[in-house]
Amino acid sequence: MTASRDLDIVVYGATGFVGRLTAAYLAEHLPAGVAVGLAGRTRSKLEKLAAELGVDWRIAEADADDPASLTALAESTRVVISTVGPYARYGMPLVQACAEAGTDYVDLTGEVLFHRESIDRFDETARRTGARIVHSCGFDSIPSDLGVHALYRAAAADGTGPLLDTTFVLSAFRGGVSGGTIDSLRQQLDVVRKDADARRLAARPYSLSPDPSKEPDLGRQSDLVMLDGKAISPELKGRTAPFVMATYNTRIVRRSNALRDWAYGRRFRYREVVGVGSSPLSPLFAGLVGAGTAALAAGLMFPPTRFVLDRLLPKPGEGPSEKVRENGFFIADLYTTTESGARYTARFAAKGDPGYKATAVMLAESALSLAVGGAELHAGGGVLTPAVAFGDVLTDRLRAAGFEIGVRRLT
Template sequence: MPEIVAADRIDGTGFSPRPARARRQDDNHGMAHPARTRDLDVVVYGATGFAGALVAAHLATHAPDGVRIGLAGRSVEKLHEVRTRLDVDWPLLVADAEDPAALDDLATAAHVVATTVGPFARHGRPLVRACATNGTDYVDLAGEVLFARQSIDDNHEAARESGARIVHSCGFDSVPSDLGVHVLYQQVAADGAGELTDTTLVVTRLRGGFSGGTVDTIRHQLDTVRGDRALRRIAASPYSLSPSRDDEPDLGRQDDYATLDGSTVDGSLRGRLAPFLMAPYNTRVVRRTNALRGYAYGREFRYREAMSVGASPLSTVYAGGLKAGLGAMALGLSLRPTRYVLDRLLPRPGTGPDEKTRRGGHFTCDLFTTTSTGARYTARVRAKGDPGYQATAVMLGEAALALALDRDALPPTPGGVLTPATGIGDAYVTRLRAAGMELSARRLDKS
């Protein structure tokens, strides 16, 4: 049992978790407001970590009055420190990530669990299972292909049965990508301009730190696939998160880690485009969205991502150097002697930049597509705040609030392991816009 601690007491007598349910009593395929049958609306799991504390801080200042929020983690002392720092009276819930019974109780105490406890392949599977089984909506910051694939295989049917929406990747991985294509598709559909074909997201502006959690995730995935050819094939497949590879259209080779000439994407782009670190994961999320929607984007929808390194004559050198550097980092983390050195140079898990640096960050992602009728469209996703920390805390916090409060605006679905677009959709877009994020789309060639 997790220790459920009342806001004013640390003795485990605050309230008791509800008994588990076979199906959520408030679920109506996402089309009705939930009855408030559980003690809490949202629980932030991992609230004592760097990212989790940022999510909790966002909710403390932006959640509407009356939303019942809890803080969860392993240490009641550290949770108490977070609660005191935030100056809130939220309940504290104590549960270890490796204790299935405690996680079941945690899941049944809330309508939505938002977790930042990663790497998720190492620490996240029992919590996903508890939420899928108990009809509890779930959001996280996962950017791990193998974890997401395993979660789909293990939990999709259970979540459909219970009505739970399991939504991975509600941070910089992969909200700009998934919701960017979502709003792009909506504009094309509203104009009756056909289906999406060649579509590219370009990170045109980016300022932020390199997350220690991201480094740890890369390290863990490299360790997982070492010596396992089957897992390497799954990690390398562009359709590794699709419901069925056999149903995917044959679009030829899709290189998710290539350098590109900007002019081949759009005439407004100059110079060489570099590979984007997160593209090998984000692209798979977007392809899963298209498949879950019955290929609404189009059977000829091809998607890729890249990053601008400037328009100078040296952009080719910069792009090639960045690609080589990312490859060298992956190789270095794979080899014991070089990993020893890199582990001391790269950011550590649970650490991050100070508040001034976090608030000074920003990102802009521009998407370009050509439709099946030949029309050209663009979309923009832009936000202030360090992408991996400040902006991500907003994205995860608003995902949890949308699931808890905006049931009538959610996409109709019986549940399952979903994506930001298919699990939260327009309700998510609306909340992120209200929080200051730009999500826009327009036609380029309209006379």
């Protein structure tokens, strides 16, 4: 990293839906001495945003179709926040610029194929330059990745051995969806529908592993499952349904385990579900959630139904109202058993719409972790995961920002 950089953080895509939320959070919570810039395609929109936020931050015009502008952007700052998706369509040139410049980078992608390509193309470069490329620093996949990290730390402190079956349960949530999220899903489905190799890659449980051939053979690991709560932990009542982001988050957590030389354990198995309660109707609710998840994916894959859905779902740049964002929340409970039979549960919860207000906090605090976190962060470069890159540094920052992150031993 060159000594001439005079910015600490740049928000790229700052005038987009999540970009504005992230910039607004930084404007209110920026530590003294941290210099921030706003970047995007249109200077006038960026200047208007800066005026609305009441900040005198540097403005930079940069575009995914102009590699030179991205190189200049990466070379001007220590950390780049990218909110410009779908990342498979717009994101790779900026990853390349940051990896080559030795600039730390964070984003919000939930796209397996983009993440895999980033690893294959730029992990070695980032290791050489020291750039920490950290994907998925929002609701996907920080609660999953740092939640398991918290369980691992507790078991290691107690000396109870490696983790075995571990389950993330989205116990409660309220929030909306943006057009950008739908557009990313649409982009991924287009690729896997047309490309059989991409479809097989996305379906593999270790598709983001540094070396899938070294991963343990633990049998079938289904992504979208319906379970009775007691099959997860004796204390958990009710039914669970498939969690749509399990197809991505599980691969992030497994990559963290592999990057840590399987510190969680060689028999570590991980899955994610969403709780649907314990009423007599909960089995029906679980089935409806599962059917709805499959129906949305199928509907977006085929032109006749996509034509209808495209007119009903939010457009890129649109998202939940301020009221929805403020009234949102999420509670995630994780359960694990160790090789010695000890059982733990972790809770990761926050106020604010999980995909937007809470995500803006997680993304901004991830960038701040890199900008001011110091020696406790991961020292080397590469395409990393949140748990590996940030660990306890981000956990502590999120707690200070009002998040609940805690672990309790059950037996």
